[in-house]
Amino acid sequence: MGARKQIHLGVHFPGVNNTxxxxxxxxxxxxxxxxxxxxxxxxxxxxxxxxFLAEGLRLREHKGQIHDLDVVGRPxxxxxxxxxxxxxxxxxxxxxxxxxxxEPWELARQFATLDILSxxxxxxxxxxxxxxFTGENFRRGGFLPHDERYERAAELVAVARKLWDSxxxxxxxxxxxxxxxxxxxxxxEVRHEGKHFQVRGxxxxxxxxxxxxxxxxxxxxxxxxxxxAATADVVFSAHSTFEAGQAFFTDVKGRLAxxxxxxxxxxxxxxxxxxxxxxAQDAAExxxxxxxxxxxxxxxxxxxxxxxxxxxxxxxxEGALPRIEPDVENLDIxxxxxxxxxxxxxxxxxxxxxxxxxxxxxxxxxxxxTSRGGFVGTATQVADAIDRHVQEDASDGFILVPHLTPGGLxxxxxxxxxxxxxxxxxxxxxxxxxxxxxxGLTRPAPRxxxxxxxxxxxx
Amino acid sequence: MAFPVTPRxxxxxxxxxxxxxxxxAWRTHGSQAQRLFDAERLQHxxxxxxRGTLDLVVLDDSFSLQPSRSTxxxxxxxxxxxxxxxxPRSRGIGLVPTxxxxxxxxxxxxxxxATIDHVSxxxxxxxxxxxxDEQDAAHVGRGPALTEAGAVxxxxxxxxxxxxxxxxxxxxxxxxxxxTHRFVDRARLHYVEHDGVHFAVKGxxxxxxxxxxxxxxxxxxxxxxxxxxxxxxxxxVRISATDRDxxxxxxxxxxxxxxxxxxxxxxxxxxxxxxVVIGPDRxxxxxxxxxxxxxxxVEWDTGSLTHVGTARDLAETFLDWSAVGAADGFVVRPAxxxxxxxxxxxxxxxxxxxxxxxxxxxxxxTLRDQLGLARPVNRYAAIA
Numbered sequence: 001m002g003a004r005k006q007i008h009l010g011v012h013f014p015g016v017n018n019t020x021x022x023x024x025x026x027x028x029x030x031x032x033x034x035x036x037x038x039x040x041x042x043x044x045x046x047x048x049x050x051x052f053l054a055e056g057l058r059l060r061e062h063k064g065q066i067h068d069l070d071v072v073g074r075p076x077x078x079x080x081x082x083x084x085x086x087x088x089x090x091x092x093x094x095x096x097x098x099x100x101x102x103e104p105w106e107l108a109r110q111f112a113t114l115d116i117l118s119x120x121x122x123x124x125x126x127x128x129x130x131x132x133f134t135g136e137n138f139r140r141g142g143f144l145p146h147d148e149r150y151e152r153a154a155e156l157v158a159v160a161r162k163l164w165d166s167x168x169x170x171x172x173x174x175x176x177x178x179x180x181x182x183x184x185x186x187x188x189e190v191r192h193e194g195k196h197f198q199v200r201g202x203x204x205x206x207x208x209x210x211x212x213x214x215x216x217x218x219x220x221x222x223x224x225x226x227x228x229a230a231t232a233d234v235v236f237s238a239h240s241t242f243e244a245g246q247a248f249f250t251d252v253k254g255r256l257a258x259x260x261x262x263x264x265x266x267x268x269x270x271x272x273x274x275x276x277x278x279x280a281q282d283a284a285e286x287x288x289x290x291x292x293x294x295x296x297x298x299x300x301x302x303x304x305x306x307x308x309x310x311x312x313x314x315x316x317x318e319g320a321l322p323r324i325e326p327d328v329e330n331l332d333i334x335x336x337x338x339x340x341x342x343x344x345x346x347x348x349x350x351x352x353x354x355x356x357x358x359x360x361x362x363x364x365x366x367x368x369x370t371s372r373g374g375f376v377g378t379a380t381q382v383a384d385a386i387d388r389h390v391q392e393d394a395s396d397g398f399i400l401v402p403h404l405t406p407g408g409l410x411x412x413x414x415x416x417x418x419x420x421x422x423x424x425x426x427x428x429x430x431x432x433x434x435x436x437x438x439x440g441l442t443r444p445a446p447r448x449x450x451x452x453x454x455x456x457x458x459x
Numbered sequence: 460m461a462f463p464v465t466p467r468x469x470x471x472x473x474x475x476x477x478x479x480x481x482x483x484a485w486r487t488h489g490s491q492a493q494r495l496f497d498a499e500r501l502q503h504x505x506x507x508x509x510r511g512t513l514d515l516v517v518l519d520d521s522f523s524l525q526p527s528r529s530t531x532x533x534x535x536x537x538x539x540x541x542x543x544x545x546x547p548r549s550r551g552i553g554l555v556p557t558x559x560x561x562x563x564x565x566x567x568x569x570x571x572x573a574t575i576d577h578v579s580x581x582x583x584x585x586x587x588x589x590x591x592d593e594q595d596a597a598h599v600g601r602g603p604a605l606t607e608a609g610a611v612x613x614x615x616x617x618x619x620x621x622x623x624x625x626x627x628x629x630x631x632x633x634x635x636x637x638x639t640h641r642f643v644d645r646a647r648l649h650y651v652e653h654d655g656v657h658f659a660v661k662g663x664x665x666x667x668x669x670x671x672x673x674x675x676x677x678x679x680x681x682x683x684x685x686x687x688x689x690x691x692x693x694x695x696v697r698i699s700a701t702d703r704d705x706x707x708x709x710x711x712x713x714x715x716x717x718x719x720x721x722x723x724x725x726x727x728x729x730x731x732x733x734x735v736v737i738g739p740d741r742x743x744x745x746x747x748x749x750x751x752x753x754x755x756x757v758e759w760d761t762g763s764l765t766h767v768g769t770a771r772d773l774a775e776t777f778l779d780w781s782a783v784g785a786a787d788g789f790v791v792r793p794a795x796x797x798x799x800x801x802x803x804x805x806x807x808x809x810x811x812x813x814x815x816x817x818x819x820x821x822x823x824x825t826l827r828d829q830l831g832l833a834r835p836v837n838r839y840a841a842i843a
Contacts, residue, residue, distance in 0.1 A: 023637055031667055033547060033578045056665045057566070059648070066645045066663075073633065073643070073667045076567075076574035079543035083578045085498065086547045101564055105522065105598045113537040117498045117544045136661035137566045172534065174485065174492035179754065181485060181492065182533045187524075198600030202524050204535045206496060296640045 007390045007426045008267060008397030008439060009417070010050040010094065011043040014405040016060070016071045019273070021293040021403045028405050030071050033083060035406035040084045043091055046413040047427050049438045050092030050123060051084060052236075052399055053077050057098060058134045060336035062302055063311065067334070069299050071405075078110055085118035092435030094123035094216060100130065100149075101138040104156045104197055108163040108205075115208025120434030122208065125216035125236060128153045133335045150219070150227045152196045157215070157231050159192050159199050165447040166190045167207045188447065210436050211444040229255035232266060233441050236399060240270040241373050245394030267396040267439055273374030274400060274412045280377050287376045290403055291367045300366040306334045307344050307351075317363040321352050382412075383419035390425065466816040467781050470728055470788030470830060471808075472555070473508050473800060475501060476519035480734050480761070480792035482530030483754035489797045496536055498544050504796060505549050511804030512818050514829045515553030517586060517677075517790060518542055522562060522595040530755075539571045546579035553826035554579055555677055557586040560617035561610055562599045568617065569624035569664055576669035581825030584675040584695065585621070587688070589614040611684035613657045618676060618692050620660050623651040625673055626837045627663035649839040671827050672834045680709070690716030694832055695728045697790055699763035706731050706764075706785035728830055731780065732763040733773075733789040737802040741768045751794060764789075770806035777807075778816055 013036060014020040021027060028035050040051045055077045060067040077095035084093055093114065097107065107124075115122040128149040129135075144152060171186035192199040217224065217232035228235045229252060239248040245268075253263045275290060277283025295303075297317030305312050308322060309330030315322055326344035341347065355365045375382045389395050402408025420426035427438075436443055478485035478492055485492035494500045508516050520538035538556035545554055554575060558568050568585070576583035589610035590596075596604040605613065629647035636644075651662035675694035680686050689696045690713055698713075700706035706729075714724035736751075738744030744767045752758060759765070764780075766773045780786045793799030811817035822828045 022635060022642055023640070031577055037547070058661075059663060059665060066643070066648055068641045068643045068645050071642055072648075073628065073665060075577055075666050076570040078540055079571055079574040079578060082540040082543035083547050086502070086544050102567070103562055103599045103601075106563060109522075109535075110537050110540060113540045116496050116536060117540060136659070138564050138660070139658045140564075167534075172493070172495070174495070176486040176490075176492065179483075179486060179531050181531050187533065200597040200600065201594055204522065204524055205537075206534050298640045 004423065004425045005390055006440070007386065007420055008049045008269060009426070010052050010092070010269065010397075010399040011039055011048060011409055012052045012271060012399050012401040013039055013054070014071070014402055014408065015054050016056060016074060018070050018294050018299050019401060019403055020071050020405065021290065022071050022405075023293060023296070024404055026404055026407065028407070030405050031073060031075055033080075036080055036084060037087050038406040039402075039409065040088050040091055042410060042413050044088045046417045047430060048091065048413070048417075049397070050094045050121075050435055051088075052094045052125070053080055053096070055096040055098060055127075056336075057101065057129070058137055058336045060334065062334045063305065067302070067336075069296075069302060078114060081122070082114055082117055085114070085121065089119075090121070090430045090433065090438075092121045092123055092214070092438060093118055094125060094214070094435075096125040096127055098127050098129050099153055099156050100128055100144055101135075101140055104159040105163065105199060107156070108160040108203070111160070111213045112164060112205040112208050115210050115213050116206065120209030120436070122210065123214035123216055123234070123435055125218060126153060126157065127218060150223050154227060154231065155194050155196045159194070159197050161212060161444075162190045162192060163199075163203045164207060164212050165444075166203045167205070169207055169211075169446045172206055207446070210434050211446065214435050214439065214441065225252050225255060228252060229261070229266065230259045233439065234267045234269055237268055237270040237395070240272040240395075240398070242389060242392075242394050245270060245389060246392070249393050249395060264440065265442075267441075269397050269399050270395050271399045271401050273372070273403065274382055274409075274416065275374065275376045276379055276382060276411050276415060277376075278378065280381060283376045283378060291371065294403065295363060295367045295370070297363055300363040303366045303370065304362060307341050307347050309333050309344060315362060318361045321348075321355050321362055321365065379415035379419060383416050383423070386416070387420060387423055387425050466778065466814060467787075468831070469777060469781055469811060469817050470514045470730060471511075471817065472515040472517055472553070472730060472788070472790040473513055473803070474517045474519065474790055474792045475504050475796065476517070477525075477530070477532050478797070479795040479799065481751045481755075481759060481794040482532065483751045484795040485532050486754050487751065487795055487798075490795065491797060495532075496534065498541070501541060502545060502548060504800060505545050505552060507800050507804055509549055509552045511808040512821055513552060513804070513808075514788070515555050515584065515826060516545075517555045518557060520557040520559070520588070522559065522590065522598050523592060539575065542583065543575050543578055546575060546582070549579070549582075551582070551821035551824070551829070553582050553584055553675075553829060555584040555586050557588050559588040559590055560614045561590045561605065562595065562601075565617040565620040565658055566624065566660055566664075569621040570666040572621070572674050573625060573664065573666045573669040576671055576674045577666070581670035581827070583669065583671070584677050584826055586677040586679070587614055587618055588679075607682060608684045611682075611688055615688050615692065616655050616657045618688070619655070620651065620653045620658055622673055622676070622692075623653060623838070624660070624662055624664040625669055626839055627651050628666075628668040629837055629840050630668055630672070633667065647840075668837065671825050672837065675826060675830060675832065680713070686713070686716070689713060691720045691722075694726065695730060695830065697730050697732060699732050700785070701763060701765070703780050703783060703785045706780060707783060710785060710787075726832060728787045728832070730788045730790045731786045732761075732792055733777075734759075734761040734763060734765040734792045734794065735773060735799055735803065736767045736794045737770055737773060737799050737807065739769065741772075744768050747798075748794065759794075761792075770802060771810060774807050774810035774814070777811065778814055781816065
């Protein structure tokens with residue numbers, strides 16, 4: 001039998017949606033640095049690949065007001081990751097940064113800085129946004145046509161890579177005698193003339209330990225998958241069930257060859273939740289309790305309002321679904337989150353039927369239809385399932401999403417990870433120092449060993 | 460006694476940029492120039508500054524490389540991220556990154572500084588900068604550079620947006636009310652609705668109000684335009700002055716302009732940039748500067764207070780300038796960080812403490828505590 005495929009695992013800091021339960025007495029601050037430090041240190045003790053932090057650029061709104069039922073407020077992604085670099089040594093530090101409201105020069109130097117400050121542990125989950133709602137917080141506004149999102153993102157990555165490659169790896173020699181701080185000819189001027197960006201000059205920041213930070217991509221559309229196949233190192237996927245995971249895995253890995261890439265050059269890591277129990281029944285019980293915490297009555301009503309496009313606060317969440325039809329003219333009732341309601345009337349009809357057939361209240365229905373699966377079982381059952389997903393190519397690992405800040409993954413790290421290590425499917429210690437080392441990704445070659453075609457293009 | 464019974468309390472910062480303020484500092488023994496970008500080198504410098512209970516460290520930044528006419532040193536890190544990296548393992552000392560407004564959105568600046576304030580438990584400040592440099596403009600490629608006056612005007616508007624966003628959450632906005640399942644009280648979150656000349660920003664911030672309420676605003680004055688910005692908005696003003704009378708005049712004019720803008724002049728901290736080469740005697744300090752000059756081949760032209768001499772003479776200069784009201788303190792710019800910072804902390808600071816003009820322990824956890832500045836009332840709560 002050959003060596004087992006190695007599992008890659010990240011931890012996701014709890015987000016500002018109703019996966020995160022704040023009503024639990026154990027729920028801590030989503031702002032205090034101690035919360036971030038707790039999760040990062042625990043993940044590093046368990047030898048995980050990385051810590052992941054999402055971003056928001058506008059507080060969500062519902063019915064024209066700030067949505068107040070879920071966790072609201074978060075710190076800025078990159079400074080938190082830079083601070084975590086001071087209290088961890090090996091753990092990868094991944095963050096979502098939207099590309100729409102920044103200049104490539106600025107983003108490239110921020111990620112080069114994070115890579116240097118962390119000794120080669122930076123990763124960038126590159127997302128694009130074109131919505132005018134978020135754009136209202138920025139002078140650039142929502143200027144980007146939707147169909148140009150990936151085009152602009154691709155050009156932005158190309159510019160960032162030119163900037164990261166513009167310093168040779170050994171540029172800093174600090175030779176006091178000759179007075180040469182950088183080796184002559186080792187800092188190359190960048191010239192980029194493109195549709196979205198015109199960038200010229202000598203970059204400020206040396207090449208980081210990883211050459212380029214690890215790039216994550218989360219888009220699920222066909223364009224998004226192609227973009228990932230062309231440019232990303234990791235796909236942050238939503239397909240965590242076994243069958244959907246295999247289908248997604250096969251599809252995305254199949255797109256790599258067209259870009260001259262091998263399957264192991266792009267890792268597929270779905271987000272998932274884990275609920276553990278002493279027995280399968282105990283775990284299922286706990287999972288039900290968590291779902292009830294995640295969907296309190298007001299949250300259930302607010303969720304229905306997104307589909308109905310109407311105020312439904314006069315409905316009892318423990319009662320029957322509304323008989324009134326959705327207002328199809330008012331589908332923007334909730335803004336600042338990714339959810340597209342395509343055909344509200346048929347959804348409403350299907351949900352009524354489902355609720356009637358099962359005797360479900362509004363709240364029970366919402367719990368059922370918003371359930372995103374995840375692993376529920378004993379530590380052994382969960383370890384078996386995670387390992388099976390990876391060994392049978394439904395994923396290359398998982399990004400673990402807790403429901404509690406900051407200790408929601410303590411039990412998984414304490415109980416499940418050791419079982420994966422016993423199976424020989426997960427590292428017992430870090431073999432390298434950089435995130436690329438942990439993920440088995442090669443370091444992008446420096447400029448000197450590449451073709452000079454880009455120079456010819458701009459020359 | 461040579462000093463008054465209750466001398467004015469000094470505020471001291473240190474500039475941690477590059478290997479020191481002298482362009483040849485990196486070429487001298489012990490500079491660790493190979494480790495210039497190593498976070499642990501900077502962490503050590505902060506520990507030294509913290510041992511001297513200094514108020515703050517300043518981190519310079521720019522979108523362009525150091526100009527070759529001024530130094531052979533090359534390379535910069537993003538100052539805000541460096542400040543964040545230094546926060547978890549330091550205490551008491553303020554962390555002051557330079558962030559320019561010309562090519563960065565005020566919404567981003569606001570949450571970055573707010574986050575450093577959260578991570579450090581209230582020790583962040585923002586040194587506002589701007590650029591009229593054509594090179595910087597070419598890096599971004601959105602048009603020609605602004606004039607200096609235009610860039611400062613835009614920076615001023617950015618300061619207004621950033622500080623409004625810091626107040627866009629009231630301190631007690633997060634209620635976690637179990638009975639109604641509301642996490643925040645949306646009445647205590649505020650749209651800033653800024654619609655100005657350069658920016659339109661809706662708000663509120665995504666980041667709750669920072670621990671200091673308003674992290675201090677630091678402005679370097681080098682022109683009429685920046686003088687006005689400082690008088691209207693700065694908590695800490697950095698000035699350049701080669702002699703005491705020049706500093707006194709500038710400090711008085713700043714206070715008068717602040718008062719004219721409706722501010723309390725006592726809330727301004729005017730710090731003079733002080734370039735230092737400190738040695739056990741004047742001759743050895745002079746010899747060290749001569750070596751640096753020889754390495755670089757040009758005279759050291761600082762444009763501000765420059766001390767080449769002993770720790771005792773430097774302490775006396777600081778006390779003298781402070782006593783006559785020429786300065787509330789100094790931003791020390793060590794010629795060589797690896798040499799002069801230790802001497803500052805171990806030889807100059809004890810003399811200032813002996814003169815009872817400088818703290819021997821931090822006044823509290825926040826930078827506002829060290830600067831003696833009260834935590835501001837929230838502008839939105841005040842009018843509610």
